[in-house]
Amino acid sequence: MLSEKSTATVRATLPAVGAAIGDIADLFYTKLFAAHPELIRDLFNRGNQNAGLQKQALAGSIAAFATHLVEHPDTRPDVMLNRIAHKHASLGVTREQYAVVHEHLFAAIVEILGEAVTPEVAAAWDEVYWLMANALIAIEERLYAEQQVLAGDVWRTWTVTGRVEETPDCTTFRLAPADGAPAPSHLPGQYVSVQVELPDGARQIRQYSLSTSPGSPVRAITVKRVHGPAAAGPDGEVSNHLHARVRVGDTLRVSAPYGDLTLRDAAAPVLLASAGIGCTPMLSMLEHLADTGHTAPVTVLHADRSPADHPLREDHRALADKLADSAAHFWYEESAELGHHTGHMDLTAVPVAPGTTAYLCGPLPFMRAVREQLIAKGVPAADVHYEVFGPDLWLASA
Incomplete structure (x- = not known):
């Protein structure tokens, strides 16, 4: 929980910090990689750095965390923290690296915001950083222990x-x-x-x-x-x-394996929606549901450019067919093949069983569109879960 004094300071400065957070993140990475070139070579994704995606994800997560602390002081944004922690654990991130990030992040904050960073402002945002960092460290060390590995030795x-x-x-x-x-x-x-x-x-x-x-x-x-x-x-x-x-x-x-997009209630109806290579975690879930004799309804949805571009297409269909109560719907942009839909995924005519838990994986615009359709069909937002390959830009683009 953020202290009362820091809460007031963060609330007052959040608009200014939020407006500059992209520039702060950009300068932070410049400083970090200048001091530690091994990080861009052997840890960070160079493609995401070149495209600016990691900067957007960092800015979005910091802004979202600070906003949550101010608006919901008695809770933590655990969904966001868990997703980040799983990514970090799969990379072997350790607690010592958070001190390195702190050094260069706060140097960037001071350089970008200048005299606006009074000692009181610096102390408040320092508290925000370490609340987030220590929460992530605790989750990551628990994840390492669950895999029975030393911290970072994955x-x-x-x-x-x-x-x-x-x-x-x-x-x-x-x-x-x-x-x-x-x-x-x-x-x-x-x-x-x-x-x-x-x-x-x-x-x-x-x-x-x-x-x-x-x-x-x-x-x-x-x-x-x-x-x-x-x-x-x-x-x-x-x-x-x-x-x-x-x-x-x-x-x-x-x-070691990580990731928080996993089946939650084994007995509930399930909806698995994917696009492109996003079908891969869905295939793991489908095979598990078939292996364990899942009897509740399962709705399998996939969108792709064409049948020829659909990875593991035959496995996708065959695993769905193994289930006791399933329906599979495939959409292809460049095919009018009988038995499949043409165009983008449209759930208007797709029945969704009451109590369904939905899992989404694919490009961000696809997941946003499917989530909106599911909520319109009565699926609670809390029961729609997603996975992003690469930096999580959902918060950054919210």
């Missing part, structure tokens, strides 16, 4: 045991621990971080959902190759490296 070497070209741009890599030990357990919907060494020596990290259920003897990730003007550069450097260079028998550094 990495193991895995061997690629299979490779399947699912679509022209999506490849599934089947994985097994290189030491022959059992794979760590995971929850349906969770992801792992994968670290690769690139030609320039950087060891870049990306997160990929496990597309198999906890009960499967196989662990697999499906990677979509990122195209675009910078596809050979930071924006798509890891996905292109995996597609072009990684073959059966090669090894990868893979983290």
Whole structure:
């Protein structure tokens, strides 16, 4: 809880800090990477930095946390904190790194806001920072303990045991621990971080959902190759490296599994909505529901450019068909194939069972549109959960 004195100061300065938070975040990263170039090389996603996405996510999370402290002083925004903590744990972030972030963040605040940062203002925002940081540290250390690893020591070497070209741009890599030990357990919907060494020596990290259920003897990730003007550069450097260079028998550094988009009530009706490569956590959930004999209604929704672009399309349909009470609806922008919908996902004619818990994964505009449609159909906002690949821009764009 923020102290009474700091609450008043943060409330008074929140408009000014909020207006400048983007510039503060930009300068913060400039200072941080100048002092610690190893962080942009081996920890932070260079593509997200180049595109400004990480800056937006940082600014959005700080502003949202401070606003919550002022407007709801007796509670914490645990949904946001848990999502960030899972991402941090999958990267091996440790408590010592929060002091480094504090140093450069507050240097950026002082430089951007100048004389407006009085000792009282600095103390109040320092309190905000450490409330957020200490909450994240506590959650992350609990996550490490649950995986029975030392804080930050999340990495193991895995061997690629299979490779399947699912679509022209999506490849599934089947994985097994290189030491022959059992794979760590995971929850349906969770992801792992994968670290690769690139030609320039950087060891870049990306997160990929496990597309198999906890009960499967196989662990697999499906990677979509990122195209675009910078596809050979930071924006798509890891996905292109995996597609072009990684073959059966090669090894990868893979983290313990994390992620907070997991099935919550095993007995409730479920709705799984995805677009593009966002289907991968949904496949893990579907396989788990089938493995455990789920009997409540399950609604499976997916949107893609065309049937040929739909990753793991046959698995998506087959797993839905295994369930006792399921309905699958696929939308394709460039296909009038019989049995499927044309255009963007439209839930007007899709029945949604009372008590449904919904899980969404895909591009942010897609998830926003589906969430609005679900709420209009009577699904409580608290029962709509989502996963974002990369920085979480939902708060930053709210």
